[in-house]
Amino acid sequence: MTTTLQVQPHNYRAIRKGDRQVLLHVPTTSIFELDPAASDLLGLFESAPAVSADDIQARFDGRYTPAELCDSLSDFIDLGIVAPQPKHYEIPARVVERSPLKTLVLTLTTGCNLGCSYCYREDLTSPKNSAVMDYQTGTRSIDLLMEEASENERVGIVFFGGEPLTRIAVIRDLVEYAEEKAAAVGKEVEFSLTTNATLLTDEVIDFLDTHRFGITISIDGDQAQHDRHRRTIAGGGTYKTVAMRVKRLLERYKSKPVGARVTLASGNLDVAGIYKHLHDELGFFEVGFAPATAGPDSPVGLTRDELDTVFEAFKVLGREYVSEAKRGKRHGFGNMQQLMTDLWMGTRKVLPCGAGVGLLAVGTSGKISLCHRFTGSELETFGDVENGIARDSLSQFMTRAQAPHGACQVCPARSLCAGGCYHESYSRSGDPFLPTFEYCDQIREWTAFGLEAFGEIALANPAFFNGAVEQRSALQ
Structure with a gap:
């Protein structure tokens, strides 16, 4: 009986530019440029349901040496790109008994001075009625971070809310404590926060600058776009205040680049226009976009057609990114930079x-x-700062999270997605482990687009990537 091999399309993506071909090995996210023999051999497997040794000899005899073909075939077999029958890479679940902490998010308040229509927090309220983290809880949290950081020499503290700058006094005190604590145990500590920008005064900006905060501003575009969903508790628009504060921040803040985070909710889909306003006109270093986290019946969630519109717009910006990258220039589209x-x-x-x-x-x-998305939610917690991390329950959660859904095993985007955001799944279905299937088609298409873009840049200007990674790290 003649042995045949079948191509395993779920284990790779390939893109050809001229006479050069780049291949992404999905299970390991490794990228290879194929030589002519490997490229033509892959083409044979893609054109037939099954391929035998006789088929290979008939196609390539006299074109490539047996050694060239055997080397390429051996590589494809080892990578699971061809196999006698369907082959799925199964990565055994790793028991996470203890993972050193690197970043701790401190939810300083459940209060916010805005009333954004799409806010995901289950416990959000006004500053007047909010629950707040007191100084003692904050310092104990920092102690826990330093204790659990183990060999990590650099740790990060993220101040979150509600709106964290409603608690600027405690931020000042906790920054001082964290810097002293880190120095005492021989670690470096970095700070960051996401803010709606309404409370950024010169004094606050200078404080954040002195301590080299990584700053992300929540802003959704120009006045019409931003004010559609980001309004005050009383219902008034916030764009004019935010834009004024942002301009002052970008003039005055010197220690790190400042990024913008855009939430795309129903009716707010002009990705190109939003990017142009925030990057080209206001001057943000990078602009990232995310669909609103919303349950299936939410009026602010994006429909399937709206998601298609968004991802098509992402590709338009992505092509701009590629064009700039090939010339060695930076483009500020955060989603493409991350990919x-x-x-x-x-x-x-x-x-x-x-x-x-x-x-x-x-x-x-x-x-x-x-x-941070789960603080104040109904999902189980994993200990507290007085008694420490509940290792057993956290380990059980992380072990279960590693079990792939059957549909994910054959998905070519699985190594870059792994099922999607826990909180997005929780918001939509009540189950943090259920993949966000609503996005699957778009994620696969976005990954394929990204691979094509990567290959195009890699072939035209491979030196671009080292600088791009360094530039992104500057935002952290």
């Missing part, structure tokens, strides 16, 4: 993010949550 960084660094995800394995969040009362 290129993941491909360049060979990111391979068995978990969708670092929540629970390097990052945790502390709520106002001191309870420990998986990430």
Whole structure:
């Protein structure tokens, strides 16, 4: 009986530019440029349901040496790109008994001075009625971070809310404490926050600058776009105040580049126009976009047609990014920069993010949550700052999270997605482990677009990526 091999399309993506071909190995997120023999051999497998040794000899006898063909075939077999029958890479779940902390998010308040229509927080309220983290809970949280950081020489503290700048006094005190504590244990500490910008005064800006905060501003575009969903508690627009504060921040802030985070909610889909306003006109270093986190019946969530519109617009900006990258220029489209960084660094995800394995969040009362999106939610917590991390329950959660859904095993985007955001899944279905299938088609298409873009840049200007990764790290 003649042995045949079948191509395994779920284990790779390939893109050809002229006579050169780049291949992404999905299970490991490794990228290869194929030589002519490997490229033509792959083409044979893609053109037939099964290929035998006789088929290879008949096609390539006299064109390539047996050694060239055997080397290429051996590589394809080892990578699972061809196999006698369907082959799926199964990465065994790793028991996460203890993962050194690198980042701790401190939820300083459940209060916010805005009333954005799409806010995901279950416990959000006004500043007057908010629950707040007191100084003692904050310092104990920092102690926990330093204790659990283990060999990590650099740690990060993220101040979150509600609106964290409503608690600027405690931020000042906790920064002083954290710097002293870090110095005492021989670590470096970095700070960051996401803010709606309404409370940025010169004094606050100078304080953040002195301590080299990484700053992200929540802003959704020009006045009409921004004010559609980001309004005051009383219902008034906020753009004029935010734009004024942003301009002052960008003039005065020198220690790090400042990024913008845009939430795309229903009716606010002009990605190109938003980018142009925020990057070209206001002057943000980088602009990143995210669909609103919303349940299936939410009026602010994006429909399937709206998601298609968004991802098509992403491709338009992505093509601009590629054009600039080929010339050695930086483009400020954050989503594309992240995708290129993941491909360049060979990111391979068995978990969708670092929540629970390097990052945790502390709520106002001191309870420990998986990430900042879950503080104040109904999802289980994992200990508290007085008694420490509940290792057993957190380990069980992370072990379960590594079990791939059957549909994910054959998905060519699985190594860059790993099922999607826990909180997005929780918001939509009540189950943090259920993949966000609503985005699957777009994620696969976006990944394929990213691979084509990566290959085009890599072939035209491979030196671009080293600088691009360094530029992105400047935002952290």
